[in-house]
Every structure is written in C-alpha cells, then in structure tokens.
Amino acid sequence: MSTIRILASDGLPAFLSFLSQKHQRVLVPVVKSANKRSVIFEPWRAGMPVVLEKATVPPKEAVLPQCETLLTYKKSKNQEDLGDITVSLDDTPEALSTAIFACRPCDARGFRVLDRPFLNGLFPDPYYKARRESLTVFTITCSSGCNTCFCHWVGGGPSSPEGSDVLMTKIEEALMLQAISPAGEALLKDCDLPDGRDIFPRAEAARKAAWASLAPAPDLKQAPQKIAALFGNDDFWQSQTSGCLSCGACTYLCPACYCFNITDEGDGFGVHGGRRLRSWDNCMSSLFTHEASGHNPRMLKTPRMRNRVSHKFSTYPENWGTFSCNGCGRCISNCPVSLDIRAIVLAALDNAG
C-alpha cells in the first residue's frame, strides 16, 4: 500500500512551509474579491489564508504561463564598424520548481492533456518539460459535483488520481494524503505527518459517496466519429454557435487548452536586449488563423466553434486516444451567453447523420 498520512487542519501552515522548503514556490487556492468573488492559485506565503475550494482559474500557469520569455536576443554593434552587428541568444527556460496544493482531479488531468503534445510529440517542448518535471501535484478529491461538472463523462471522476502525485480527501476537519506517484511517495515519506492508514477506509467511503452522488454519464464513445462526420453540416454548427460572442473566456479558463502565439518585443539593442515571448492564444478569435494574404479558413465564428469542439472531442482523441476536455465545467459557468459544450456534444451524438 502506498504511503498515507494525515494532516490536521491546524497543521496546514506547517505542511505548506515544509513544501516550500522542497520547492521554489507552492501554489495554493486563495480568494480574490474583485467585482466577482473568485478563487485563484497564488504562491503561498506564511500567514496566507488558504481555501480548499475549486479554483475559478485552473493552475495551468504552473506549466504554461500566460506569457513567458522563450528567448532573449541581444544585439551589439562593433564600435569600429557600426554596420557590423552581432546577435547573442539566451534560451534558458523560466522554470521554478513548483508544488500545486489542492487543485481538483479535473485540473490534474489537464496536465496530462498538455503533456501529450508538449512532451510526446515530434518535438518535445523544453520550456514545458523543465517546469513539468519539477512539478508536484497535490489534488483534493471532490465530495460532490456541481451542476456544471461532468468529469465522469470524459474518463475522470471526483477522485480520479490521473495526473496527481498525492491525492487528498477531506475527512471532517482533517485531510488524508495518499501517495500516487513515486515523487508523491518520496515527499510523504519525508514529511513528519502521522501515518493515516487507519482512516483510509473512511476516505474510500467518502470517495464512493461522491461518485454515487453524480447523475449517470452518457456514453461518449461514438463522439469522435460523430463529430467528425458532422464537419460539413453547417446548419448543425450554426445552430450550436449562434449566441457565441467570440470572447475566448472558454479557452482562457480551460485547463486543457494550450494554443499559443509567439511575438517579439524590443529591437534587441540595449542592456536587456529584446525578448521573444510566448503567450496564450485563443482559437475563438478570427485573427487566430488570419493569413497575410487576407485568406482565413475560419473567418466566421461557426467554424471556430466547430474547431474548438472537434479538437476536444474528435481530433485530439484521434491523435492521442483521449478527450482534451476534463469536464471541469469552467467554460460553461463562465460563458457570458451560457453556451454549454456538453449540449453540443450530446446534440452531435443525437444527430441522425
């Protein structure tokens, strides 16, 4: 049996402090009260109040920052001959070893979705790799789903261990910590929390109860083929897209979206040089595929929605054998016009064609 520890609620600061000694940063969910209350992950500092809630924004930034430097380029002129310029490049990845404390199973599975294209493709991504290899994921299992959750439709569930190093389950005021990966195992062995094997059956019962609280999941096995077959059915996609504002909230808040842009900033002269940046991009914007000639294969929002849904439920599965949606529901709860990706997938399954 894997290592099991018990963390009493008053022991949390000490445990986070222990994690801080092992990692350069520990990301924890905290409340942000802007005009709408939200929960986001922030680097932990002593005294910071941690909330064990599902975050509004997933912790994807830990491996794929919203904006990062891929390269700094520094140009220098030869003072003897000002036309003679040399360029030097620095491509050291910005990678802090990170622990994520208390993300949800759907968030942890999000890292697995990103891992395939970033690590297992034709070209492994060295920046992602550096961060991913120094990432430890502590996931807290959910006690119930909310009305936008559908993790169990897409291969996950309220206690899915996929993508996690340690799986935590709340039992009354304490947390049971269960090692999942070798890294999680090593950390739990190393910490001074008491053994929790005797409460494991209670955690198991809580996880079962969470599963039992979910409505039965529809069978999505046919989704990849059905959605691919609907490609040319413009009426279908138009009817599913009509309300969309192309704002992109659905992509920015998704733990499994990973499109990015690359842009240069600064001419490269001067002490700091210039930077080649990578930043999150948004396939729901018409500029995403706009070519220099003016041609744009996805000028309208309908083919863009088709592409987003197809990527998650048809083409990513075709390439990697699993959906690139973890059913976290964020794109549903944050869409200003309440578009529901579940409804689109179900409509595709129902479609006779």
Add this chain to the structure above:
Amino acid sequence: MATKKTKNARAAEPLPKNAVRNCSDRPMPSGNPYKPAVATVTEVIHETAAIKTLRVVLDDPAVMAAFHYEPGQVGQLSVFGVGESTFVINSPPSQKKYLQFSVMQAGEVTAAIHRLTTGDKVGVRAPLGNFFPWRDWRGKNIFFVGGGIGIAPLRVIMLHLLERMADYGKISLLYGARSPRDMAYSYEIEGWLHNHDLDCTLCIDAPFEGWRHKVGLIPNVLLNLAPDPTNCIAVLCGPPIMIKFTLQALEKLGFLPENIVTTLEKRMKCGIGICGRCNIGGRYICIDGPVFTLKQLQALPQEL
C-alpha cells in the same frame, strides 16, 4: 539548434489510425526547437516588385557544414524584434554554401525581411515539415505546375530531380505569372528553357509586348498542353485560387488523386506541431505537411 539528426515520428504513443504523417523519417533540428540559429544575409536578389530572394549562411561553420535537409522542407526565418515567418528552403540540398529563401512581401515580417541587406543578422529554425517524396517518384515522368511565389518550392525539387535525371522520365515545368515582370528567377529561366532535360513552358495572364511564350491562365494553358497522366506525377504550388482550378484541370486530364502532389499554406507560429493553429482536422500543416497528395487531402475535413 545544432546538428541535424533523423528521427522517427511519435515513438512514445501510437500513431493515429488515418495517419498521413508520410515522410516520418526526416531531417529535423536537434536541441531547443524554438531557438534559431543565428545567420548572416550574404546576398539579396530583387526578383520582382514583390519578391526578394535572400541567401543566408549560418554563423556557426560546423552547423552550416552539417546542415542537411530534403527538398520541400521549410525554415522559420526571423528578424529579431519583428518576428518569424515560414518559407521553403529553395536552394537544392546539393548546394552547401548558403540557404536560399524567396520572400513575397505580405505583412509585417515579410516587409522587415525586404528591408534586410547584406551583412544583416537573421534567425533560422530549420529544417521543418515533411518533404516531396522524390524517392518514390523514380522511373516516372514529373510535371511541375507553379504560379506566383509557388515557383519557390518547385525550384528546389525540380533542381534536385534534374541532378538525378537518369532516375526519372520526362520532366516538365509550366510556370505562370501575372506578367513577365512578376516572374521570379528570370535570370535562370533562359537556362531552364534551353535545358534539354526540361520541357519548360511559361505563361502570363494577359498579352504583353515582346512576350514570346504562352498567354492565358495556368489551368487553361495546362489543358492545352494536355500532359499524359500515364506514369506521371503532377506537382503544383501556387496561390489557393490557382491550386483550386489547376486541380480541376488535372483531374479532367485524368490524373489520379494519388499522383497529384501539392503544398499547403496555413498561418503558422511554432512550426513544430504544438501551438495549434495550422490544423486541418487532426493534421498539422507544419509537421504532417506542407506536402500532401490530393488523395490525402481528400481524406481530411474540407477546411482550406
């Protein structure tokens, strides 16, 4: 980016079922695929009002000496401070002194490339993408059809085949441009016309004083030339509208979809199959392409 290696695609997870990832054994950059090699512009040729050709040499002599690519592979050329864009390496691989790119001015990066002069520094990430399956074409006749800047990818594969004439049947080229002034490589064309190994036809859209060659749109000129589709591979590159009508002409002439080869263009960023913008369905032009047969394209969602 350092020396090149040949690598098998996707060892880690199973290949997708309807893989068109042909040419999976390809030269690829090693090391950080986002890091360009710094290179120096050694020559700029004014081809037309809109097209310039750049010859660049990678600054590290060892990397330059080991640089190896297949005809049809592309490079991400960058002007530091402006950005990167994709261009085919159009010098034949046998030519080891420089890498040649021909760039049509379109937007920001291409405008900056047009401002470059000899001695300027650029970045090169290459070789990327798949390539023309020229080894599979041995023993066949090859008919090239190029329009506008589409002549750039054709130049490299055509010169490559002409160096291996003994392995191929008849090689023909139909090159069309709007007017004689829009023809790139004008300084080479005389040589192509007189090359006994090449059957070269030129055409322009509308009559022009002193023009001794054909007048008409490429698909129509092609229908008149009526190449025999038997044992023949048709390779076409050009703007989307030309591709569309030339494909129709080739099908009319009896060319089978598996014997029609073309290159696709999509907006690109990473060039290595991750950033997610150059896809057609589950395929990415930057790694599964840019070279496809019509048969492969017909199996994909129609989103060009």
